[in-house]
Amino acid sequence: MDDQMAARIRANPRFIELERKRKRFAWTLTIIMLVIYYGFLALVAFAPNWMGASFIGSVTIGFPVGIAVILSAIILTGIYVVRANGEFDRMSHQIVEYQNMEFRPKRGGYR
């Protein structure tokens, strides 16, 4: 890809929209995951006794908390895949198609 083509795509409003949406979505999910994980570590480091308190019978609070962290990792990746493979990929295809249609190298190229 040459710089002209890159600049053209960069200026395409669809690309700007895709980039903005995806960036916001990806970083939001990243921050949620970081907060969950470092929150879990903070509980481990600062509240071990609370984690060791009874939840149901011999099951202590730490167990459901830990399992919840594992499930949250799976669910967050699932959420990302659904949106990225659906909405984002559709936008991405539109950008590529537009690019190919408008600027298909004609005889002698478009430069």
Place this chain on the structure above:
Amino acid sequence: MSRFTLGLIAGLCLVLVASASYGAGAVEGAVSKQATNWTAIWMFLAFVCVTMGITYWAAKRTTSTKDYYAAGGGISGFQNGVAIAGDYMSAASFLGISALCYGSGFDGLIYSIGFLVGWPIIMFLMAEPLRNLGRFTFADVVSYRMQPLPMRAMAATGTLVVVAFYLIAQMVGAGQLIQLLFGLDYWIAVVIVGILMIIYVTFGGMLATTWVQIIKAVLLLCGATVIAVLVLNQFNWNISTLLARAVQVHPKHDAILRPDGQVSNVISAFSLGTALMFGTAGLPHILMRFFTVADAKEARKSVFWATTFIGYFYILTFVIGFGAITLVLTNPQYVDPSGALIGGSNMAAVHLAHAVGGNILLGFISAVAFATILAVVSGLTLSGASAVSHDLYASVFRHGRVAEGMEVRVSKITTLVLGVVAIILGIVFEKINVAFMVGLAFAIACSANFPVLLLSMYWKGLTTWGAFVGGFVGLISAVAGTVFSPSIWTALLGLPNPPFPYVSPALFSMPLSFLVCFVVSLLDRSRTARLEAQAFEAQYVRSQTGIGIEEAATH
């Protein structure tokens, strides 16, 4: 090749059988109590035969460089996800984490969670640009718009160092495990693993490595599920009863149900957690897997499946660890009079398999554990070999002017050399702590590889010099922090007052690497730095849309 392979299989069978029958008595102490496990040996031989068949099939299909490094880009997202899970569920995590649960209960969960949470980060920030920018190694991505020589030299160094530590850990684990399970001498076990791995990788390349990994992952998931189901069945599917019984018999009593010991120091806990989380995103053999799928869509699917399987597996490991407390700890058959596990603490899951499923399940789990090590070392070696052939040989020494066949040949020779080196290191480091070596590999991966990779994809201002200096500072500080930490300084070298008092250097070495990348890049006012910033636009557009990526599965 087929005759050669058959000969090798026959030879290996002979070695296995001969040493099993004659060598068993030679192993001293606790280990000699284990009778030669014929079920395990036959199951393992079956695995070797099937995978050799796959290697033969893959060898016929592997003709181009792209076939060799990336299985022609024709692996589906689901298949790749299973293979990634296979790469990740190493014997160290199966035996090690269940042993950790067996020894200290809840703390085992802290490790599993740390190993898992790196995956969402890979999904959100890395999978897509990685697939859209790279071809065979992650060095392709970091050198995309930068000067190829220093970038590839740095990435190859990071790859080889991480691979070396990870490889030693797996080889040592293999030797100890096989010594116990099959009644073989340690060195014979290490040599067998080395030879099989060399065959898979040199003949079958990425395609064979991927399928070996997929088969092993499925077997491991099934085996672990069966153990966990049998354990839960003994307690009428009541977790509370299982835990109550564990508390009753474990010497630490109710301390096993809360965070304790290992991670008591706050900074150590956060530092270890950081290494586990971001280390995953810098492991070269994992990153390489993203180039085996056709496009970003499949890459994302593979991360989702990998996360799901790995998360499920870690929940199983946890049940297995607690199951071992209740069923193995109390049984004199598995524990010597001093209260230690026969064969070492890593054997908790293996003994549990015997306790709930008799010899058949023991044989199955032993064979799967061996297969696991074999598959993981193959993946590691392929990644180390491609760093040498694709990054160092083809790009740095030959400046990209190299015939396809030659590059693959160099890769195969490197595989051979790496295999021999791995065998020697495995024998030399027999006594090293496996979990510790894995921890070090993660710390280096997150300090040397991850910052450079992330910044090269997202920060326009990163320059070659910034990345080069930052990457090496991360690498050196991670190694130094480990050497000066209590686990080496005090435990290994016997020196008082470790200069660096925490279990993992990652909390300091990773931010330091980011900082150096930033500062050096900002200070870099050279002409090349300006050109690299200009080239970012085209790289960014491609990383976001995939425009310009070669058509996958070209033939």
